Amino acid sequence: MKQQICILGSTGSIGTQALDVISQHPDLYEAYALTANRRWKELAAQARRFHPAAVVIADETFYEPLVKELADIPDVKVYCGSKALEEIVESPSIDMVLTAMVGYAGLAPTIHAVKAKKKICLANKETLVVAGEMILQLAQQHHTPILPVDSEHSAIFQSLVGEDGNEIEKILLTCSGGPFRRFTHEQLKTVTAADALKHPTWDMGAKITIDSASLMNKGFEVIEAKWLFGVPADKIQVLVHPQSIVHSAVQFRDGGVKAQLGVPDMRLPIQYAFSFPKRLHLNGDRLDLFRQPLEFFEPDVEKFKCLAMAYEAINKGGNMPCIVNAANEIVNAGFRRGLCSFLAMGDIIEQTMQQVAFDSNPDYEVYVQTDAEARRVAQDIMNNQ
Ligand code: NAD
Ligand code: MG
Helix, strand or coil: CCEEEEEECCCCHHHHHHHHHHHHCCCCEEEEEEEECCCHHHHHHHHHHHCCCEEEECCHHHHHHHHHHCCCCCCCEEEECHHHHHHHCCCCCCCEEEECCCCHHHHHHHHHHHHCCCEEEECCHHHHHHHHHHHHHHHHHCCCCEEECCHHHHHHHHHCCCCCCCCEEEEEEEECCCCCCCCCHHHHCCCCHHHHCCCCCCCCCHHHHHHHHHCHHHHHHHHHHHHHHCCCHHHEEEEECCCCCEEEEEEECCCCEEEEECCCCCHHHHHHHHHCCCCCCCCCCCCCCCCCCCCCECCCCCCCHHHHHHHHHHHHCCCHHHHHHHHHHHHHHHHHCCCCCHHHHHHHHHHHHHHCCCCCCCCHHHHHHHHHHHHHHHHHHHHHC
8 A cells, every 4th residue: 555645845845855755666655635835837747747636725826827727637636725734634545744834834734634643754843843842742642653854853763763761861963054154253244145045065945044054943953853852952962064964863871872874865864754664765875984074063152143042942941932933934034035134133033032922831822823923023123123
């Protein structure tokens, strides 16, 4: 029986690489549902190639052109709107849901998929940043497995195979350092979105590429690791490793350290989440350790304030990470549109954290309100700076 997969965000960087994995193992996997936000032409082309049972376009403006485009293949059902995303993941035929949408929008469909007991292959880290505690509780309650797709978390997960019951002493979370690793504070004042979009080792969507340049991405990954592996933030150490070869590591109580290494290729963690505990063949480059040295440095949290903000948020807990995520989505988009500078991003997030009401024990409704309020506050600060 082929595993039926729903890809939330199939037109993105993770989504298209997941389709590549599926196309390499047609005997094992089938795309059951594909979804996108606005890129309806790409979604239609994917529907022709992979023939899913359904496609969903989140932005309703593009429903009609998509329906017209797919009129000659009526067995591919076409839906639209964010509610349709929540419904499609619950389809009885679906075995796994790959959450490859970007941002807070991934939270609601992920909750639905967890409740429907679909195996979650989790790329959308914002889900765990915003509501990690709630998601993990739901997953436990519904016996839903969550497998990490983020390369660092997949590396940690792979290092933990066979270690059941062995206490983690420390997680070593690696970080490329982004394109501005060697920049001075002075130089950071004038960097542009175009500079930030030139990531040295990974080819990813625009939002996460900016987050990688500001190191907010690494801060989010600390939060993600805390929830996925039940390790407090003070036992998660970030190491700048410019080669992106050691994808992360785990240190155990006897001092032993296990890491997962490989060339930077997101298809490996995507495929491993699909196939776990098995490993399948993957075409592509192989690691050549003779070719490059492996270097590790401490991150500079003064220069990269966003990483410090993320640690502060996780230490505070409650809805604080949700506030940081929402403010970050605003400044990240603002920076890409030239509305705020690189360094202003951290400052606006910091001010938003001070201005939005703190709730130490949020439920889903509180997250929804917090997200809306933090966006409004961050937008206001950005407009008036
Ligand atoms: P991307 O921008 O390339 O793709 C995002 C996808 O989500 C697209 O298909 C888009 O149509 C869809 N989408 C965007 N907003 C949406 C909305 N409001 N409603 C419905 N669909 C929406 O992003 P990406 O780089 O593939 O990243 C996806 C997620 O995976 C992010 O959460 C990111 O942090 C995480 N991630 C990505 C990588 C990577 O290598 N790209 C690595 C680790 C984690
Ligand atoms: Mg990562």
